[in-house]
Amino acid sequence: MTIWKIFVGGGGDDWFSHIVKTYHAEYAKINPDFACRYFSWTEGDAIRTLLNGDAKGSNITLVGHSYGGDTAFWVLKDTPNVDVLISIDPVGRIQRSWPAIRADAGLWLNVRAQPSSANRSFDDTIAWAGRKYPLPPAVGQPNAPNHGLVANRTHGDFRGMMRDTIDGVSGRTLLGGHHVG
Amino acid sequence: MSVDDTLRRGGRRTLLLVLAILLALIAAVAVWALVPRDLGHVRVEQVRLLPAGAPDGSTKPAALGTPVRIAVTFVVPQDLAKLRERLGLGYIAARLADCRDAEAATQEVIAQRAGYLGDYGRVSRFGTTPDGRSRYRAVFDDELTATIDHAARRTPARATPGGLCLSLYGASMWFRHAASAAVPIGPLPR
Numbered sequence: 001m002t003i004w005k006i007f008v009g010g011g012g013d014d015w016f017s018h019i020v021k022t023y024h025a026e027y028a029k030i031n032p033d034f035a036c037r038y039f040s041w042t043e044g045d046a047i048r049t050l051l052n053g054d055a056k057g058s059n060i061t062l063v064g065h066s067y068g069g070d071t072a073f074w075v076l077k078d079t080p081n082v083d084v085l086i087s088i089d090p091v092g093r094i095q096r097s098w099p100a101i102r103a104d105a106g107l108w109l110n111v112r113a114q115p116s117s118a119n120r121s122f123d124d125t126i127a128w129a130g131r132k133y134p135l136p137p138a139v140g141q142p143n144a145p146n147h148g149l150v151a152n153r154t155h156g157d158f159r160g161m162m163r164d165t166i167d168g169v170s171g172r173t174l175l176g177g178h179h180v181g
Numbered sequence: 182m183s184v185d186d187t188l189r190r191g192g193r194r195t196l197l198l199v200l201a202i203l204l205a206l207i208a209a210v211a212v213w214a215l216v217p218r219d220l221g222h223v224r225v226e227q228v229r230l231l232p233a234g235a236p237d238g239s240t241k242p243a244a245l246g247t248p249v250r251i252a253v254t255f256v257v258p259q260d261l262a263k264l265r266e267r268l269g270l271g272y273i274a275a276r277l278a279d280c281r282d283a284e285a286a287t288q289e290v291i292a293q294r295a296g297y298l299g300d301y302g303r304v305s306r307f308g309t310t311p312d313g314r315s316r317y318r319a320v321f322d323d324e325l326t327a328t329i330d331h332a333a334r335r336t337p338a339r340a341t342p343g344g345l346c347l348s349l350y351g352a353s354m355w356f357r358h359a360a361s362a363a364v365p366i367g368p369l370p371r
Binding site: 021 | 240241242269271288294295296297298299300301326328331332333335352353354355356357358
């Protein structure tokens with residue numbers, strides 16, 4: 001069975017910052033046995049096509065950062081076959097509700113960036129203006145992710161938030177395979 | 182002309198003025214955000230091939246390494262860590278790319294403020310030149326990557342028919358980005 005690892009970058013990832021795109025390229029290189037794909041947050045339909053087509057019935061991990069997290073949340077609505085969802089500081093204008101996401105997600109880790117003043121940057125201001133998702137319900141409460149993490153990191157620190165661990169679980173461990181640095 | 186007409190016309194003029202100022206502001210913000218900043222001229226001083234097993238001083242995982250690596254020493258007008266801070270960029274990286282297709286590239290981080298890209302310590306600063314410029318050495322894998330149809334495609338760097346070019350690239354998370362002109366690194370030593 002093919003194992004799919006699908007990465008969804010946020011606003012500006014495709015044009016300027018290449019944060020998730022670069023992570024995907026590194027991850028794909030050291031994990032040649034997985035089918036790895038990168039999508040922009042604007043490509044929800046292409047992700048749906050993949051998940052309901054070639055990837056249907058496979059093991060699927062979906063990683064979304066910023067606006068890409070929101071895209072991942074909405075994609076779940078039409079593709080209820082995602083095994084692992086990793087949402088890294090999701091941002092979205094028209095937000096999906098936590099109960100709806102919970103109902104469609106399999107194993108789910110959510111990381112929210114809450115930087116101290118020392119770690120805060122312009123990234124966080126724009127993420128706030130773009131409408132960050134609020135904190136989801138605490139783990140154990142109804143509609144909560146399986147793992148929830150609050151990170152003292154700036155919004156663009158995707159790698160840091162993938163590394164951050166709670167109870168031995170991180171974005172990297174849920175993603176599996178060989179770890180990107 | 183009645184007093185009402187005069188007031189109405191004055192109000193319209195004020196509204197148009199406010200709209201014009203708003204449009205000018207939006208245009209200024211768009212220019213500030215979207216026009217790339219110049220990272221200065223890059224001059225390549227030396228290119229070397231590092232054979233398999235040669236230490237390059239990096240923390241890059243062994244699995245990421247290619248048998249041969251390409252070490253490029255280059256000179257730029259300014260200290261790039263300071264320049265990154267001054268321009269408010271998230272990171273600045275050195276990019277080795279196909280001169281004919283900048284999408285096919287490999288990059289190493291020079292300076293960044295958070296975990297935007299993987300920093301494997303493959304770029305080191307070698308002090309300054311007599312004329313006050315900053316000298317750096319970057320070690321790249323012999324491999325270029327491009328994202329095509331959503332998948333990462335890799336090609337050996339040394340097999341690039343158009344030759345290899347070095348440039349600097351910097352970006353923030355959302356809008357601002359900066360670049361230098363790409364300069365050919367010349368024929369690779371055997």
